[in-house]
Amino acid sequence: MKKLILKKNTYGLRVNCPVCKRNYNNKGIDNCKHYNRQYYKSIKYRNNKTFTKKHPTRNYDLALKFAIEFSNDVKNGVLDNIQKSTIIDPNSLSILDAGNTYIGYINGINVVKQEENTLSEKNIKRIESTIKFFLKVLQENKIDLRRLAISELTKIHVEFWYLIIIDIYADSTNKTYVGILKNWIKYMIEEENVTMNNPFKSIKIHSKQKDIITISQHEFNEVCLAVDTKSKYQILGGKTKKRNLYKPYLINSFKLALETGLRREEYLTLTWNDIKNIENTENHMIITDNLKVEEMTKKKYPKKFIPIHKNLKILLNELGWQQNKGTNKLIIEPNRKSKPITMANNCSRAFTHYFKEAFPDVKEPKQMKSLRKTFLTYLNKSVGDETPKFSSHSGIEVLEKHYLDKKIITKGLNMEIFK
DSSP, X not given: OXXXXXXXXXXXXXXXXXXXXXXXXXXXXXXXXXXXXXXXXXXXXXXXEEEEEEESOSOHHHHHHHHHHHHHHHHTTTTTTOOTTOOOOGXXXXXXXXXXXXXXXXXXXXXXXXXXXXXXXXXHHHHHHHHHHHHHHHHHTTOOTTTSXXXXXXXXXXXXXXXXXXXXXXXXXXXXXXXXXXXXXXXXXXXXXXXXXXXXXXXOOOOOOOOOOOOOHHHHHHHHHHXXXXXXXXXXXXXXXXXXXXXXXXXXXXXXXXXXXXXXXXXXXXXXXXXXXXXXXXXXXXXXXXXXXXXXXXXXXXXXXXXXXXHHHHHHHHTTHHHHTTOOOBSSXXXXXXXXXXXXXXXXXXXXXXXXXXXXXXXXXXXXXXXXXXXXXXXXXXXXXXXXXXXXXXXXXXXXXXXXXXXXXHHHHTOOTTX
């Protein structure tokens, strides 16, 4: 766990270490090495009284915000009549404080060693952002986060948030968010002794039917042309005013994504030996791992089969198939220095950017996922109900074992994008 940051401030924000039994200011913080035990704390004085408060976050900016609010409460006399011996009723805890309490818990603040969680930094950030987004939605609906007690949270409040997420995110994403918020309330009930029903417990995700967004041949060609002819800079706000989105592998990545229908992490990790011959004929298929599903389930999953149709064959030859046939070299950017996830994010940002450059009057630019939808649409035209057998077919190890019918294979080989 990283050590806490502390800057000079006039709001009484300090870093406390229960091991050193000291409150550190910005100059003394480097003397403490117990990073996993540190926590932010406010210390303020008024009328010969000392007021203190622990802050359930390891984020400096958020801790400073809490410290400013606490400092104002002390200054305005809000806390004058509160005695240390006062027992706080958990049912009166505000929803804002309840959110901060849980965020503090997942960050390991004031948690005994045997109850510390093993969440990754990525998961912790996801949980924090999910709770903050939920609270933001409530605030936008005129809910006072400091006045609404966590025990008073109802399904009506949850509905404000639910109606937004079903319009924005995919079902799988929404299920993740529901699970996070359900666990938050479960923690408040079981660990903080809040008496309430869990309003997230019975949520069923029913997203509105969305149009399948594909891309036309004209649009795709214009995006590829824009990579070489339009501005490579994305205009940003803040200190970083612009970002260079150009990468030499973009056009080949876009084309391979369109002609294979693979997800970003899948086509970026393809190697030449992923291309397999079909029963000693001149026909071939790409056989690759179902990476996204395996990452989610942590289990090995059936392979994906991509027919090497006419246009894909032309593209692969342009990329060096004949020279690299059977090798374990990567098809896209073989001498890369970047990680696949970095390249994947570069591709996604760049595609949206260059679509905007190519079609500046379009209000909602198409995203890179439209390439996969386009491939599956044309594949479905060729193979019909057999489409799922190409994306992942249970029990298949090699094509020679005839799990895929030869007629189905032929249909897939005869497909053609934009025809």
